[in-house]
Amino acid sequence: MKTRLSERLSYKQARNTLILTFLIGALFSVIQVTLDFYEQDHAIDQEMQALLNISSTPAARIAYNIDEELAQELLLGLLRSPTIIRAEMTDENNTPLAAISRDIQHDTTRVVSDTLFGKTRQYKKPLRVAYDPEEKLGFLILEIDTYIYGSSFIKRSVVTAVTAIIKGLILAIVLLLLFYRMTTQPLSALTRDLRRVNNHARTPIALKYPAGHEYDEIGSLVDSINRLLHVISTNLKKRRQAEKQLRNYLVDLENIVDNRTAELNARNRQLRDSNEELDQARQDAVQMAKTRASMLASMSHEVRTPINGILGMIDLLLRDNPTESQQAKLQLARESGIILVQLLNEVLDFSKFESDRLTIEAIVFDLHDTLETATALLGQSATDKGLILQNQLDHALPHTVVGDPTRLHQILTNLLGNAIKFTHHGSVILKAWAEVQPDQQCQLHVEIRDTGIGIPEAMQEDIFTAFSQASSDTTRKFGGTGLGLALSKKIAEAMGGSITVESQPNEGSRFTVVLPFEQTVQEVSPYPLNHHTITIAGTTMAIAAPPVLASIIYGYCREWKIDVWVPSWHGPWRQQDLERLSKTALLLTHAQHLVVERQNPTLLLQGSDNTATNTPENDTVVMPLPIRKEQLHTTLAELLGSDIHPATAYSMTPPNVIVQEAPPITTRILVVEDNPTNLMVAEGMLEQLGYQVTTARNGQQCLDRCQKALFDLVLMDCNMPVMDGYEACRQLRNNAKTCDIPVIALTANALSHDRERCYRAGMQDYIAKPFERSTLKKTLEKWL
Template identity: 40%
Template sequence: MLAQRTERETGSGLMDIKFTNRLSYKQARLTVLVGFILGTLLSLIQIGIDYASEDASINREMQALLQISHNPASRIAYNIDAELAQELTRGLLQSPAITRARLIDNNQTVLADVQRPRQESGYRLMSDFLFGDNREFQDRLFLSHMPDDYLGTLFLEVDTFTFGSRFLKRAEVTLLNGFMRSLILTGILLGLFYIMLTQPLVRVISALSNSDSRNPAQSKLSFPPGHEHDEIGVLVKVANQQFVSMATEIQQRRNAENRLTDYLNELENIVSARTNELKASNTRLSQSNEELEEARRRALDMAQARAAFLANMSHEIRTPLNGLLGMIALSLDSPLNAEQRQQLSIAHDSGKVLVELLNDVLDLSKFDAGQLELERIPFDLGALVEDTANLLSQNAAPSVELTCLIDPQFPSMVLGDPTRVRQIVSNLLSNALKFTRFGRVDVRLSSYPGGVRLEVCDTGIGIPSEAQVRIFQPFTQAGAGITRQYGGTGLGLALTNNLCEAMQGRLSISSEAGFGSQFSAELPLPSHTAAVPAQALRGSVAAISNASSGLAELLQTLLPGWGLDYQRYDSPEQLKKATPDLLITDDLDCLFNLRPLISAPILLVTAYGNFLPGEQAAHLAPLQQQARPLARNALYQTLRRTLHGADSINQSPLSGAQYSERRARILLVEDNPVNQLVAKGMLAKLGCEVSVAAHGADALEQLEQSPFDLVLMDCNMPVMDGYEASRRIRQSGRWPDLPIVALTANAMPEERERCRAAGMSDYLAKPFRREELLALIDHWVPLTTT
């Protein structure tokens, strides 16, 4: 009875502790306070650092933009070309941060002044307070070879809200993350304190309360200072009560019935506790199942929303891209000088890269679903490699020689996925150019039975052997210093390796730190069209270049095969007795010593953007300049024009037959005026007669009045869309064999099936190239060669 009374007193002692005196409350209060203060301080420090970085980035990005625009603006001011000034300033206005761009010449005449309204948002008041409402930048314009001649000034007015809103959104996320981290830290510390301190104390109290009274070898405990009213004080009180009970009952002996009763009571308590634990576990499991089901539903909703977003984004971006690339392609067919043609070609190549980037974004849905599909179409891999190298040559250091070395026997067309192959070439070449500051970067292309071998060799920093194992892993580079010094995400080589494996190919590396790297991609791309032999040229060509240069290797590979008498020299002095028809050199130092020694035309091969100015070039006339890497077709046309006086336009030794005219009547159903002009221009180049309908109802009326060989049908139009118009054409039964080709900016996989369900015969995604349109007409309209 005394023991039972003691246990009741112990239980009541635990319940009598005030909540504010419990250790668990004290630990929670201190942990929450410290965790919240530390988390808030760290978040504020991080926001302060981010603010300083963002404030500095405004000036840095604008100065970088001014540096990029300096040369074009200087030449515009020098030529006093108001039209180009308008184009330049409107291009600068494409930057979301720039609200006004103004270009004046040295007479303070305004050549261009364009502006747009500022963006309004709830963040603007705070952004203007932190960064100011706007900033103005200006750049004094001068030509590189005339730095002292003032040509004008380029003014940029920058709305700091573009940077401020980005900073404020990050600050919100930082504060929220800091608060969440504080809460998580608080919960973890509370759990640890409970497990490591509070729970053991409670167990000690329980053990002392149930201790065996037959062992009285104990003494009375005193209360520790400061713990008279908390859990430790209760522990001491219970212990002393137990000591008194054991001293009182030491002389008594319990019989077997009392011991059995105590044992049964203890067992019943254990069973009851275990039963309660099982009930609690079942409750938690049910809650977890409900949470998992809710998470699954949210994930499905997010996937559907992302798919809809990608489809809308595809349509909205591809429509203006079709007009942009189409107009540039039509402009390239008009008479242009070499500089204009190069500028438009670079713009067209950049637009194609943008299209490929859009395709990569849309492919994310296929990667997530494990349904990456590869095309198998014929394409010119050699031209693809040269185009990619020409576009990326802008990233090469001036002292790096970029060369494309393509086997003369390489097939003119191979079967495969040109988009994925271009990704592989671009990633490997970008990687080589990034890590090479001096020497050479070579892209070599050769074939083997059943496939092709692409090699990218550089003389850059190289990769240590221990790092070569991990560079193909996502978000990984050769070392921490690489990311800091050169930047990058570490995704390029991982994606390239995955693409090679998806094509059943293999990517290998051979490298040594400090001695460059060689990446080799073996891809099973079978030959579709054998190499087309070039029309033989006549004449002698001399070159002054280093024997170990890429130019020397390129010329030695190509020129003898084109029927030319080729000889390389190390210095101008060796040319005294030579009388070549053309001299090729990449040595600027010896260039001005050549003209007294030789009267033949000179071809100067130089780095991108490093052409001689007009005044210097005039002293060396006749002089032609080409940027490296030299493309085979460009070199052939230069030789043909120089040696034979032939027009090089559309005279390529590496291309197939010219476009054949299609005497076909085509109905173009398109509501966008720009896309109408692009499609009409392309079709006119192919000799087609084109009628335009602005919507589906108009197309039905024109079909009633005139016969057509092919209908190019846009899908999204007012009045009647392309789907409904196609269904009505098929349901009428009057034109069962009329080909209807969908022209749509929606490139998602399900769009093709939707077009076929509406009765369309084929599908062409915007933006499309003339070659794609030609292939489509080849398939659906009989060919008439003129």
């Protein structure tokens, strides 16, 4: 292949050298021309100044004698200079004595000269005589044409540029020939020799050194190529030997393949048999998984149905004026049933995690209410053990957020329940705050501290493992399955958060939950009264409560700008404390430290069992523990306002007194349930709520009842004989008379796909068994 001139190495070297030489030459030419310009410009001024100096002496004498004829002759002599185009002599008052001029020389190249040096220049020199230097006799004025100097400068510049270009071209040609001779020619010869090498030659071939290049880089290249050719020749020889051996091996291999083929056929038959067994095992595993899911759903339904009957009957008995002994026993039975439901829910949720079917909701909910409800639900358990259970909400905690309130409530109740279970004296405190981000995202931090038995450091990781507890005798002493913490941690991680623990034996524990939520744009005020704060100047409130509870209430009061003081909790009241107490507007005290002789209002804090050490007076407001922040704010606003009302708003009704709700407008409800116990429970709850109840034992009876009478709502069980609730609901929807009746599922099927199946059948809502009376009431009020 012939190399083009533009691709030759010598050409590229000469080209690059020429470009570099041209750039350097151009730079030096520009510098030389620039210096020449400044020298020429300065030479013009110097020449004219010299001419003025020579002419100024005779011109001064002429001006002194005021001889116009001599002045004219002097100016004519100056005008003989080719550069001078005008000469003028004036007296001291600028009156002309003589003046002479001529036209400017015109040329096509004047534009460049005039741009560089200007078209004309004017010089002016005062005239004085030597014997009277102070007196001005006049001025000698000369105006010159710069073209003569400019044209001379332009010619020199052109010569400089042309010379630089010619030098560059000559240098390029010389370098091109030199590089071709020293580089391209020997490399081309070396390339030709390489092309003549026979790749299949049995003897190695050595290239010759180009003349004069035995010891330079080209000679080194030849040495490297010769070594490479020797290696190639050696490898070719070895390859021929290997090919010969390979042909011998192929013959042997054919014999071996024939023998192995028979063996492989036998093994293939065994493999087919194994694959059939594996496929059967896979089908058995799939069937087992389906059976497990069906068993789980069946277990959920079969367990929830009798539990609903038990809890419902207990609720009905609690409202039939039982004796105190009977009430305590019924309450214990009810709590045991609730624990059983919680255990069932934990097992179901844990199974959802194993099958990746747990869903996390994203709805707007009241964060304050969710946190305080979790503590309120466990208030009775804390009171029974003599513990202080209280929540502490930060003032900057968002009120409404977007997330899953059910899962948050589940995590909190698990952690709070554990804290109460393993704490024998002291307190359990839920502290919550949030880190709000500019993009409406916030990190919720919930810290649950207790003063319980603590957890050894070596066991702190194991407590989050399913069916594991801190020690082997924990289950025997405290009960439980070890699912609560494991499930809570999995739920927190599914929500994008975490749960950590810090604990020391006999020093209590601190569980910290961090969960991400989205803050709503329109933040609802958690304290609608008094615009977030109770500003009461000069008003004092006293807090007589255990230190941990007093500290939380004190922080709330300072947040609301209430002047508050905390007397000593331990020991009897001192005289000075009693005197100061008599001057306070309000006393907030615990049931264990109630002051009876007091004229001003008292806010009494007591456990949710409604028992107190001392009987409250008429001017005492009772507030149950744990305190809700909004409820405390509202109560203080009423008690410390201009109109102080006696306390009746928050005192609770004793549990043995039945509160009969005002019956709604005559409303007929059809309850469809095949289980007699559950039917009796639902019927009793609805009658207590003031509704007219009609019952049916299956879906067919439901359709018959709806044809004979008009109902405002139907509570429908799903699994029934004759006709199930799904089919009955579909037929109700297909009937013009019954298509608009609200149908609410009342079923023990608690899995997520069961809820979706109810909605697909046409049911508007869903109540899972076991259900509480409050849940039933709330759902009915929603649809009626």
